Amino acid sequence: MEQKAEKIQRPIVQALDEILGTPLKVLDDGFVRVIDYMGSDESVVQAARVSYGKGTKKVNEDRGLIRYLLRHAHTTPFEMCEIKLHVRVPMDCWRQWIRHRMANINEYSTRYSLAIDASQKTAPAEWRLQSKDNKQGSEGFADATLGSALTQREQELQDLARAVYNERVERGIAREQARKDLPLSTYTEAYWKVDLHNLLHFLSLRMDDHAQFEIRSYANVIGHEIVRRWCPIVWEAFIDYRLRGSAITRLEIDIIRAIQTGNAEKAREVAVKYGLLPPPGQEIKRNREREDLEAKLALLNIPIPWK
Amino acid sequence: MEQKAEKIQRPIVQALDEILGTPLKVLDDGFVRVIDYMGSDESVVQAARVSYGKGTKKVNEDRGLIRYLLRHAHTTPFEMCEIKLHVRVPMDCWRQWIRHRMANINEYSTRYSLAIDASQKTAPAEWRLQSKDNKQGSEGFADATLGSALTQREQELQDLARAVYNERVERGIAREQARKDLPLSTYTEAYWKVDLHNLLHFLSLRMDDHAQFEIRSYANVIGHEIVRRWCPIVWEAFIDYRLRGSAITRLEIDIIRAIQTGNAEKAREVAVKYGLLPPPGQEIKRNREREDLEAKLALLNIPIPWK
Amino acid sequence: MEQKAEKIQRPIVQALDEILGTPLKVLDDGFVRVIDYMGSDESVVQAARVSYGKGTKKVNEDRGLIRYLLRHAHTTPFEMCEIKLHVRVPMDCWRQWIRHRMANINEYSTRYSLAIDASQKTAPAEWRLQSKDNKQGSEGFADATLGSALTQREQELQDLARAVYNERVERGIAREQARKDLPLSTYTEAYWKVDLHNLLHFLSLRMDDHAQFEIRSYANVIGHEIVRRWCPIVWEAFIDYRLRGSAITRLEIDIIRAIQTGNAEKAREVAVKYGLLPPPGQEIKRNREREDLEAKLALLNIPIPWK
């Protein structure tokens, strides 16, 4: 690699520049907006090519390279892009968000300033019911009558919480203590800066169907509205390989191989050996690993030998 | 360094083993307890000596080495010790705690399980007044009448919040959504695992007088009750160099040098040059950097030339 | 989760204690040995259950939980285990190793001490030929004649390098500069401390067939000799899901679905649409993404429609 003495300019992404600073609405009173960014699709290529000791090539080869890198988990070149967002988000949702440690964060301080006077409110039609199957999920919605009652009670609680907060502040109580009973639905704001690799990791977990609705709403906006504009080739590869791809285990590979030979009996034997099925004649009980396998077989149009 | 083939055992710290698993009470209903640990004072020495290619020496020299390392910010050997705590802490306090990213965390999930039925309660005598000087601090306490009124209002709010939470759960609302208006005072629990270097950094910030009372209470227990037992030599050095030490700036060095020559006039000139004092004859206005300097001069028994 | 006041002890792993401190040989003069560890299979379960607010259960359920966590990328409980290794490794290999940033490291200092007087030597039968297909790989070995010649030249170079190093040191040159021309094959030693999650990530990359032989040799010893003893249930799940598992992309899912309907024509159409195959009638050129797919089809015993 020779010393490149040429004068250069920072990469510019026109499509992202157009929405710089513009709040993209999320939930009832939240938003995400891009404050700054570093790099583009080409920066990923450039970083990979420093490894390979080569210069930039044709766009077509760039796309192939980016896809290769993401498919084979060569993740460091994606760290060469960075984005800074300004987000407004309920504290409950922020509690999940902040678990992603590889990011830089400056949050609005309710120690220094008065708490933001806004809480996430739940409309009557938005109350979700506890999932029966998934202890940490929801499914379906409460009916209109129940929904209205809950929304009214929520308003009552949020009003009291705000009144108590204001009383404390007015009586001279320190802000750091006055805030102690604010509801988790209170909005906060933050600058959140993260590299593209870690952002994709965040999105793969938080755009997932099992992510909670609220943070999933933010992740969808960040993915579909921001990353898609910023690094369109990376975004396409991410959808193809991470978001809509799947994983198959050693056990599943062995069972699919057996199924594909047309030998359903053999496939059942393998499943028994791996503890996914009981020995022949015994009742088939619930088994999460077998259920995962069955879902994948259905996805691939492969028949389930024991059904 | 030759290959040491000897059989070894894990370092054991008797004084810490004695409190393993024992909850150390913090605030009204919180605690910290040690679950596991790796290493000891000697592990810091051992790690430093791998760098130096030497074996262990006398305790006396070990102490000197540990103090040298901490005094000169050779921090990597301190990363060789690790501790795992189980903490119970109000969510408001946890929001500050979790900003320290270099730690491993598993928190109790109110998505999966019912929220812990406990909130931090403020006794009438514990309501702190907003600091006049420090926008993010408190000073003094509310009087008894006001304190009682505030405590009563707090109870009212926490009761309503819990009642609303219970109603939601009983009506079948998903736990992930039912929790959305819980007050920040609600207790949570977590496993928190961190290396000694990062723990000391946490303690230096959170045992500081400017840290909020609640997290300072946890930091004091972790420092004085746990680290002191675990790594007593490191702990002593930490107090001497980090907790009770100070920093002096280039500007302060120049001014102190001038003062020490006995030339107060020269010292004032330097302070003017650096913008800490106005030119002679003008009114002296508030200046935070000068105030920091004056505090240090007082600490060192050095006279302030402009007072 | 109630406050557990019981007295506890640190988890002990008998099988690992037996090899504590024992160097496990790697390459011609390298080793790995366990110095300390924190946690076990049960610590992963315990950390997951703090999230779920539940106590420990039966071993059988523990195994199911660990497998579930690893299968679904719930990685934080694995961070609750930590291990400290003492390694001796050629600097060339260490250059790759140290790219894994989420670890604590203390390396032998050739600034402070004399360089270790050992270099990795390549036996005549060990010289690997450049791979034709893989620009960053090797395949096959040089023949005996060439191998002998290369080994002899290597010895000559290593001897000169050591002689020059010794000359410098004897003439009083600073160690920090005397070392500047040491060959990358020179051994270094280090303490390397890492949590189980990051260790598994390291192993998934470095036990892979595409990893360079030298670091792969270390990874295999760490995996098969150390992690297998330390956390046998995690290790089994890691092999089943990560090491011997595979990933399938959105494109591959669509193509497999088409194949499984028995419609080879449709499958080819999809492959053309996705750019993996040229339009009918055109010559099939090399395409890495299609080659990846073909390898997976072969693995699953699924026929390749275009062959």
Add this chain to the structure above:
Amino acid sequence: MEQKAEKIQRPIVQALDEILGTPLKVLDDGFVRVIDYMGSDESVVQAARVSYGKGTKKVNEDRGLIRYLLRHAHTTPFEMCEIKLHVRVPMDCWRQWIRHRMANINEYSTRYSLAIDASQKTAPAEWRLQSKDNKQGSEGFADATLGSALTQREQELQDLARAVYNERVERGIAREQARKDLPLSTYTEAYWKVDLHNLLHFLSLRMDDHAQFEIRSYANVIGHEIVRRWCPIVWEAFIDYRLRGSAITRLEIDIIRAIQTGNAEKAREVAVKYGLLPPPGQEIKRNREREDLEAKLALLNIPIPWK
């Protein structure tokens, strides 16, 4: 903080744009050049003010705020600036550099490509002698005769190493193995991306007098040529507080207080109590902690009571 809907632009730093892409020479054949950056002095202020819930103010107040943040170790706002450098550096120096883990890195791959055909060469006048006092330092230079002899031997060794490398490659040995005996003086190249907080930490350690000459040369160029242009207010504060500032320990504070009362006897007593001096009448032995104190007393023009 209200929702700011205004259209914004990325911050631009004219003075840095002027040298974008321009290699700044370091050592005999190395360089550093800026590839991209995010943020400026104002971004630090902006991030701090999101915490305070306030908009931008006058430049004068910005300066005061930046200095306050750095003086009081409020470091997160500095993480909001990011810079990407392209560096060319001897592998020996890179081994130290890469120990700073909080950075993103893509290094030139000698597995994929031929090693860069350049080694750092030491001129006859540049051979440094081992320090007597500092086991990991150097002081003074070898005389011309010795220097010439060493340079000649170095050339001989580097020539042989390159010849052996070329032979291996020409005979078809895999690049990943051919490189194994390259001298540490061989140049490598990398993209290095880091946030301003971590960069300042790197500079505070590597611009220090005790840092090795080679990496200090890079650090000086990055600091004086790059950060000074990029964030001039931060840079000024960094010099005042970190680079040219000092730290004083609890022990030193107590001793200085005693000295300042004019009571040298008392100061000696305190020093004895703290183990920095032997009891009266005994011989004063070397003590690193006392030497550190004496250096600081000299710096501050404070008399040493025991000299």
